[in-house]
Amino acid sequence: MSDAMNTRITSALGGAVASGFASIREIGPQGMITLRAKPDVKGLAAAVKAVTGTKLPEARRIEVAGDKAAGWMSPDEYLLVLPYADVAAALATLAEELAGQHHLAVDVSDARAVFRIEGADAGQVLMKLAPADLSELEPGELRRTRIAQVAGAFWADEGGFTLVCFRSVAGYVMGLLSHSAKPGSELF
């Protein structure tokens, strides 16, 4: 990608940050591909491995390898996470590997906003917004859920959580996260 293109590509909130008892960062642009295919499709595991370097995730899991990951979204949908600049090549690889197999691979990098919620009490921010039992969230578990009034998904990783939502509601989600992280509102 040329420098000229880099400067005109902006994530939903341009990297907004907020701090409280946990720190909130909007990150991105983050490459993402929605891959729809049944798990038993021939060559699927190899195709995912070729693009993300991970194995095919089991139900509700996300497999992470460096800056790439593959998450299970539903019985016939996966979320592939990769650097923004790699998406076009990855789509080409998928088309090649899955040629002749019924599937749908589509770039959704720009349709999403991605947040990092970090700090020892980062989970408390999510406890205020998502009806998910965080104490039962396993390492490598991808939780699709509701973030107050909008759809969202998150997983735990180094020092906090990565949260994905739709791009158009990024401002709303940033408002939710910063409200929920306000000092003095720690849950425990």
Next chain:
Amino acid sequence: MSTRLAKGGRLIDRTTAYEFSFNGKRLKGYAGDTLAAALLANDQMLVGRSFKYHRPRGIVASGAEEPNALVNMGEGGRFEPNQRVTTTELFDGLTCRSQNHWPSLELDVGVLNNYAARFLPAGFYYKTFIHPRFAWKHVFEPVIRHSAGLGKAPKEQDADRYEQAYAFCDLLVVGGGIAGLQAALVAAQAGKRVWLVEQTAHFGGRAMVDGAEIDGQPVEAWVKATLAKLEGFDNVTIRARCMAAGSYDHGYVLLDEKIADHTPGDGRPRHRLWRLRAGQIVAATGAIERPLSFAGNDIPGVMLASAVRDYVVNFAVAPGDRTVVVTNNDDAYRTAIALKQAGLEVPVILDARATANGDLPAQARALGIRVETGKAIAKVKGGKRVTAVAICAQAGQGAVQEEIACDAVAMSGGWSPVVHLWSHCGGKLTWDAAQAQFVPNREQPPRNHDGSALVVTAGTASGLLTTAEVLADATASVGGAQAPAAQGPAEAAMEPVWVMPQGAPIALRAKMWLDYQNDVKVSDVQLAAREGYTSVEHTKRYTTLGMATDQGKLSNINGLAVLADSLSAAIPQVGTTTFRPPYTPVTLGALAGEARGEIFQPLRRSPVHDWHVSQRAYLEPVGLWQRPYCYPRPGETHEQAVHREVKNTRSNVGLLDASTLGKIIVKGPDAGKFLDMLYTNVMSTLPIGKCRYGLMCNEQGFLSDDGVVARIDEDTWLCHTTSGGSDRIHAWMEDWLQCEWWDWQVYTANVTEQFAQFAVVGPNARKVLEKLGGMDVSKETLPFMQWADGVLGGFRVRAYRISFSGELSYEIAVPASEGRAFWDALLAAGTEFGMMPYGTEGLHILRAEKGFIMIGDETDGTVIPQDLNLGWAISKKKADYLGKRGQERPYLAGTDRWTLVGLETLDGSVIEDGAYAVAPGTNANGQRNTQGRVTSTYFSPTLGKGIAMGLVKGGLARLGEVVEMTKLGGGTVQAKIVDPVFYDKEGAKQNV
């Protein structure tokens, strides 16, 4: 008078004094006081007026059951009405005012209602509806409206913030008394994830005041040790000031945690609403003492016996110097003993029972207190406070035997277990005749998904009264085996007393209050019974018994006992009213949580939103999207801006942010077949690279959505939907694919937000794109209704030659992350060609001038495509499509439906929104007949006159006829039926 004692008070800190004000009067209290305790300490016996008769009202209770002492609390952004002083913790600088009086608390004109009580009987509200006929509108309604409501409504926005949080546990224990602590401890030791919540700031419950010995140590020591043990468990969460408002199916519980009520403005959220999911709930919620029904039992100074000793022991506050105790049980003797031990006088204990020989009466007698058995209160003397009681025999009719001066009365009519959480979700109750109380029927608990008991009760909530029984029950409630040993005095049986004295005549019964807040007396319930009310639920509503903000915590059992007696029925036959959440009121802020201000609802924003805002665009909601309606320039009205934008688009070039348009990818071997079912026309035959307008209907045949479909490759289509329809249509597609046609090989993906999409519209559109350069946008290479991928100004784009305006038009999609940069590039390139952005109103006018329909304007869920002359977009060849069968129903297939026409007023004016075309005559309801209605109406800047589309009976067959359109102010305007395409009927301008 009520006063602060020199010594004692286990909850107060005499070294920290607080100032507060009541009705502007500056008063003093201590840290640890409740507002009620502090008011009583300052001899503020009178705290409010009752709802109906404006009778003087004093503090009756010491907890959540308080019916009287509600105040307007705080000021400005922290003002809140109906705050219960008994559950409000005192803080320095607290301000409050009494409610429901005029002009002042001491002198209240409304008390005249008191003397007119015979004109305000039970059900008076309903009776006012009936006769005399004129009176409701002119007399009763204005008066009732004026007097309705207790507190004042807040005028300012709430200064505090609120939040909600989700939590999960195996076991929720509600109530931090000894039963709750014991149940939590047993469950914690068993390794369960336990939550323990207590509505007050303190643990230990009643036992801390009433005293007992547990495991050989005083109860205070046991509570402290148990709490410390619980705090040591990682699997236990303990919250004080946290009220369980309601229990719901599947172990869902709402908890209202009052974080900063007592520390306002400290930066913390005021309340937090926990939305907890519990495997099982232990309701260790205790019991509430019942008043006794004797004449004058509502005079300030008459209090629950348990409350009197709470104030003495917890806060070192004496409600009176001389307190008469009246009871039907042994427990109330504890009050007499506590008062005596505090150095106060108890002139007499009136015990309605024939004998009183238990441990506690013996102790009272030993302290030298006079105990009179078989005796009752005939009448309490006093106005704004108690001055004396007249004594009579309980068995008689109230003949006064003696009058005893006193300034307080402590009454106890027995106890009612707090079964709310048990009952919210369907747990049944049993009448325990020995204790005269409804207790949980363990055979019929509220049930979990697997049939197990969702809620169990523990301790006093189960109807148990002694410490040993309470601890044993609490231990068993969570499957424990070994309960701690406990010692306490033995108590003799209570004896139900529903009316005191038993044979009281009407003059006394009309002064026996059941519901203090709503002014319901024994005589009212008896009247309701005489008037034919046999159901307790009907009686409740007729008399308003238990309908006040305390929800009848004190009055329900007494009321239904009186009703049962009046009906000569047994109490269990009459039954209770339904227990509904919340247990005590939850402030609206907590229910709203974080959803206010900027994050009240998720507003969807396009990638160019910030630019729109920077240009001071006037935004309008489209679904949850915020779209520019128009871009007014300085000095321009919205109307002027819209007209300028439309004219400029027609003559130069306009730029529209169409990013909100729905975009759904549909791919697979069966995608063509699928789309042929979804759309009314054929999409499978659409050649790659081309676009086709399509309509979607629901199964009933009604038009649901429309948009342009583009064929991307052999097995991929891209479906545009309306801006508001993308999520709905995507879900609709998935519904059919997952539930009905699960064996079809089709995948969909909603890529609406992946792209920023801009419409470049107008005669100069091509010039702008050519200036950007990079792809061939000529008519030959990219003709009308085709699309092409390419590069424009260095951006990766997909350009569609589609038009919703009748002009030469390109809709250009770029990745959303590059949307803003591309928008800027378009504006820069377009300047020399007169490019201006236009908003949704301009879009609407441009399409209306061309006769294009708009989903939501021309459609309303009752309109089929045929009504809109869109028969051309309905395939006659296809065997089926969604809606086909529906459209064949006679009513929809008939020829007399209202169908789409254009309308032009004869005088050039704009037809009003929503106007009807009138027809001769009137219908069965005497309303004017109609023959059509307007669906879109605008002033057309292009044509310089009003234009409209509408649905009219007979439709275009009536071309040239004049119809009368209604006007809001009355009268009609004449409009001619014309072709709905007002501008460029041949389509020459868009196909260039």
